[in-house]
Amino acid sequence: MLYITLDTETDFDGWRKAARSLVLHHIQPTDITWTVQGGEAELFAPPAPSPILEVNDGTFNVSGKFVDLAQSAILHRDPQRFAILYRLLWRLKDNHDLIEVATDPDVAQVIAMARAVHRDEHKMHAFVRFREIGRERQAHYVAWFEPEHHIVELAAPFFARRFADMPWSILTPDLCAHWDGHALSFTPGVSKSEAPAEDRLEETWRRYYASIFNPARLKVKAMQAEMPKKYWRNLPEASIIKPLIEDAERMTGAMLAYAATDPHKPQKRPEVPMTRKLAADDLDALREEAAHCRACPIYKDATQTVFGEGPKDATIMLVGEQPGDKEDLAGHPFVGPAGQMLDRALAEAGVDRKKVYVTNAVKHFKFVPRGKIRLHQKPATPEIKACRQWYERELAVVQPDLVVAMGATAAQSVFGKITPIGKTRGRLIDLPDGRKALVTVHPSYLLRLPDPEAKALEYQRFVEDLKIAADLQKKAARAA
Amino acid sequence: MDVQRKLEILADAAKYDASCASSGTEKRDSSDGKGMGSTAPGMGICHSYAPDGRCISLLKVLLTNACNYDCLYCVNRASSNVPRARFTIDEVVKLTLDFYRRNYIEGLFLSSGIIHSPDYTMEQVVGVARKLREEHHFRGYIHLKTIPEADDALIAEAGRYADRLSINIEMPEETSLQQFAPEKDVRAIRRTMGRLRLKLDEAEDSRSAKTKARPQRFAPAGQSTQMIVGADSASDHTILHTSSNLYGSYKLRRVYYSAFSPIPDASRALPLVQPPLLREHRLYQADWLMRFYGFDVAEIVDDSAMLPLDIDPKLAWALRNRDRFPLDINRASREELLRVPGFGTKTVERIIATRRTTTIRVADLARLHVPQKKALPFIVLSDHRPAPHRLDAAGLIERFKPKATQLGFGF
Numbered sequence: 001m002l003y004i005t006l007d008t009e010t011d012f013d014g015w016r017k018a019a020r021s022l023v024l025h026h027i028q029p030t031d032i033t034w035t036v037q038g039g040e041a042e043l044f045a046p047p048a049p050s051p052i053l054e055v056n057d058g059t060f061n062v063s064g065k066f067v068d069l070a071q072s073a074i075l076h077r078d079p080q081r082f083a084i085l086y087r088l089l090w091r092l093k094d095n096h097d098l099i100e101v102a103t104d105p106d107v108a109q110v111i112a113m114a115r116a117v118h119r120d121e122h123k124m125h126a127f128v129r130f131r132e133i134g135r136e137r138q139a140h141y142v143a144w145f146e147p148e149h150h151i152v153e154l155a156a157p158f159f160a161r162r163f164a165d166m167p168w169s170i171l172t173p174d175l176c177a178h179w180d181g182h183a184l185s186f187t188p189g190v191s192k193s194e195a196p197a198e199d200r201l202e203e204t205w206r207r208y209y210a211s212i213f214n215p216a217r218l219k220v221k222a223m224q225a226e227m228p229k230k231y232w233r234n235l236p237e238a239s240i241i242k243p244l245i246e247d248a249e250r251m252t253g254a255m256l257a258y259a260a261t262d263p264h265k266p267q268k269r270p271e272v273p274m275t276r277k278l279a280a281d282d283l284d285a286l287r288e289e290a291a292h293c294r295a296c297p298i299y300k301d302a303t304q305t306v307f308g309e310g311p312k313d314a315t316i317m318l319v320g321e322q323p324g325d326k327e328d329l330a331g332h333p334f335v336g337p338a339g340q341m342l343d344r345a346l347a348e349a350g351v352d353r354k355k356v357y358v359t360n361a362v363k364h365f366k367f368v369p370r371g372k373i374r375l376h377q378k379p380a381t382p383e384i385k386a387c388r389q390w391y392e393r394e395l396a397v398v399q400p401d402l403v404v405a406m407g408a409t410a411a412q413s414v415f416g417k418i419t420p421i422g423k424t425r426g427r428l429i430d431l432p433d434g435r436k437a438l439v440t441v442h443p444s445y446l447l448r449l450p451d452p453e454a455k456a457l458e459y460q461r462f463v464e465d466l467k468i469a470a471d472l473q474k475k476a477a478r479a480a
Numbered sequence: 481m482d483v484q485r486k487l488e489i490l491a492d493a494a495k496y497d498a499s500c501a502s503s504g505t506e507k508r509d510s511s512d513g514k515g516m517g518s519t520a521p522g523m524g525i526c527h528s529y530a531p532d533g534r535c536i537s538l539l540k541v542l543l544t545n546a547c548n549y550d551c552l553y554c555v556n557r558a559s560s561n562v563p564r565a566r567f568t569i570d571e572v573v574k575l576t577l578d579f580y581r582r583n584y585i586e587g588l589f590l591s592s593g594i595i596h597s598p599d600y601t602m603e604q605v606v607g608v609a610r611k612l613r614e615e616h617h618f619r620g621y622i623h624l625k626t627i628p629e630a631d632d633a634l635i636a637e638a639g640r641y642a643d644r645l646s647i648n649i650e651m652p653e654e655t656s657l658q659q660f661a662p663e664k665d666v667r668a669i670r671r672t673m674g675r676l677r678l679k680l681d682e683a684e685d686s687r688s689a690k691t692k693a694r695p696q697r698f699a700p701a702g703q704s705t706q707m708i709v710g711a712d713s714a715s716d717h718t719i720l721h722t723s724s725n726l727y728g729s730y731k732l733r734r735v736y737y738s739a740f741s742p743i744p745d746a747s748r749a750l751p752l753v754q755p756p757l758l759r760e761h762r763l764y765q766a767d768w769l770m771r772f773y774g775f776d777v778a779e780i781v782d783d784s785a786m787l788p789l790d791i792d793p794k795l796a797w798a799l800r801n802r803d804r805f806p807l808d809i810n811r812a813s814r815e816e817l818l819r820v821p822g823f824g825t826k827t828v829e830r831i832i833a834t835r836r837t838t839t840i841r842v843a844d845l846a847r848l849h850v851p852q853k854k855a856l857p858f859i860v861l862s863d864h865r866p867a868p869h870r871l872d873a874a875g876l877i878e879r880f881k882p883k884a885t886q887l888g889f890g891f
């Protein structure tokens with residue numbers, strides 16, 4: 001039997017050095033007893049610990065995952081941990097992949113130990129409660145904590161990063177950590193009586209704790225699963241948990257029994273009536289009215305009505321299909337990728353963008369959610385019909401010479417019937433009211449084309465179509 | 481009124497808001513020696529738990545519980561007879577710092593009743609965050625409630641200081657909001673969510689852009705919302721549909737479901753009963769299935785439009801889709817494994833890593849932390865194959881039903 005004595009309970013480097021040497025000397029796990037200096041197990045050890053066998057050559061690899069796990073598991077309070085880790089290391093040297101086998105008893109146990117250590121570390125971060133000694137600027141903050149495992153060194157840097165500007169000490173039975181505003185230091189463990197017994201803010205904290213708790217939702221088990229009773233001893237709020245639980249039933253009963261009160265008269269938000277008389281040329285009033293439109297179900301899932309925009313005296317009115325994701329969020333037409341493409345094409349065609357009124361055939365965004373994105377959906381005919389009123393009223397106000405319908409939905413709205421783009425595209429068509437119409441594709445159709453060559457070609461055709469509008473705009477400008 | 485009494489009133493007024501996590505923000509600390517506080521990108525820290533089982537990680541208070549509005553479900557509504565209080569900006573700042581120094585909290589969750597105007601209220605809320613960040617160099621977590629229709633500049637400033645912004649949708653359907661909160665405008669709430677998402681997207685783009693310009697900061701922990709469950713008659717299907725729409729439209733980090741619980745001085749229009757905690761729990765489970773397991777609303781809730789209360793939604797889905805089982809877990813794809821009752825995402829990763837080296841047997845399930853009773857009827861292992869008639873048996877569901885107990889307590 002070999003007796004290996006480590007310097008401290010958390011001496012990972014010592015364990016690692018010894019373990020490495022032992023493996024290289026083919027020492028079986030069952031032939032080793034691990035102890036810690038000053039620890040109980042030493043009683044059974046021979047007076048002088050076995051010298052660590054010197055190794056000069058030979059090396060072997062283990063996965064980094066094992067090293068990570070071992071570094072955590074070694075902080076566990078189980079006295080068997082050094083032996084268990086060695087046994088696993090012994091098996092790993094010939095079977096690297098074993099560390100991935102979560103069903104292996106040794107692997108499972110080491111994982112469980114590492115998890116217990118990290119949970120305890122996390123609980124220490126959460127449940128340390130500082131008490132102030134001295135006041136304000138010269139104050140020193142001292143906490144008493146009883147960790148389950150050897151985690152003080154592991155957990156201390158967190159407090160140093162968080163409370164960098166105040167001197168603090170965390171006292172525990174194993175080890176104490178101190179921060180002076182510059183560096184961490186550690187001293188041996190002390191007893192609870194060394195720590196301050198109270199803090200001037202604890203009563204305030206308890207009042208907060210009592211007030212934030214909803215007695216109608218009592219779930220004591222859920223609380224204890226996350227805040228096990230073993231930590232309660234040092235939590236200032238724990239003293240009122242029992243009375244709060246006992247009182248919860250009475251308080252809820254009182255709330256339920258209390259006669260309900262009649263609501264005050266609600267000050268109802270003014271709805272804009274659909275029939276309100278508007279000045280014929282009042283685009284803003286029209287926009288405001290459309291913001292409350294419920295004429296078809298699309299509005300329900302959309303953010304807002306995206307109404308047309310542009311000068312009231314525009315000679316050209318561009319009609320798109322429906323707002324997209326970005327337009328829906330921003331509340332403005334053609335601000336997304338399709339809008340950018342449209343702007344570019346308009347500029348190339350020579351259309352003065354500032355003098356164009358831009359709108360959509362359907363004013364709300366229709367989509368289906370797919371995880372974190374919204375898939376655009378084509379509006380149905382009844383929806384296009386329902387929304388046509390807004391297009392008609394915009395038309396009546398703006399009175400453009402030319403309406404450019406981009407895409408099938410727009411064409412359907414402009415002509416009042418399903419109108420295939422292919423046949424009508426790229427030429428001026430007379431509308432019954434004396435205006436001209438021009439049909440072309442929707443810029444988002446261009447965005448969707450996968451083949452770059454076809455895309456470039458189609459884009460050119462789109463610009464050509466828009467040039468017809470540009471000519472008309474120039475003519476109108478000359479006439480004016 | 482002293483600060484302690486104000487704290488009691490204003491924490492009491494804030495306790496019906498479920499959205500209180502402190503997770504998912506950027507990494508910060510105070511090791512430069514200036515100011516105090518830190519945050520980590522992963523999980524936030526719950527510093528305490530209340531007997532209602534909920535985590536206390538933040539100082540959650542209202543700036544004032546006075547409110548111009550009269551939303552029936554709300555304890556702070558104009559017509560309620562609760563005592564009123566108002567914190568000054570300095571009082572909240574001091575309480576936050578004092579509590580933080582003692583390690584009671586991770587930061588602040590500040591909300592407010594709407595007084596004077598949305599802009600005035602938002603300005604006050606932002607004022608607290610500004611003081612904490614600019615004057616005290618506080619690096620802890622800050623969650624601010626956004627006031628709908630507040631000015632864009634104030635929202636932008638809020639996003640500079642806060643880790644998370646939220647705005648509560650409150651009711652799953654527009655019609656119920658009209659009924660219970662006639663002065664609130666669901667469109668304004670959604671518009672604000674839309675504006676927040678545009679700003680969040682911009683900040684994200686500026687972070688990923690390879691320019692020298694300092695990335696724009698806007699609420700690194702994103703936005704969240706809360707929906708009250710059980711005050712109106714909306715079905716679970718409606719609720720989950722609304723959530724999935726909110727996740728997709730506004731990239732919310734979380735939708736919180738808050739079982740409507742009796743409030744002091746409640747209105748007659750509301751159900752004065754125990755909060756439907758079990759229903760709330762099932763909704764959270766269903767929400768997880770949507771966010772992490774690739775389920776669609778239509779798959780989770782069937783025609784009955786309500787989630788079963790006696791079994792969890794994933795088990796309910798599996799029982800409705802028995803033709804997809806039993807599944808050989810030594811062969812199945814990740815997507816398939818994620819749909820096995822009792823398998824969490826971590827379990828699935830462990831299974832995939834383990835089966836590369838060895839085949840998985842019944843005895844291994846415990847070490848993989850799989851609840852055997854729940855999973856066994858649905859899986860094939862090298863030494864286990866459920867008898868076909870067992871999966872078909874109409875009585876299978878009975879195996880899973882818990883003994884007749886209810887969550888919470890009865891009267």
Ligand code: SF4
Nearest residue numbers: 293295296299364387
């Ligand atoms: S899509 Fe048009 S008709 Fe339908 S609700 Fe919106 S504005 Fe009204």
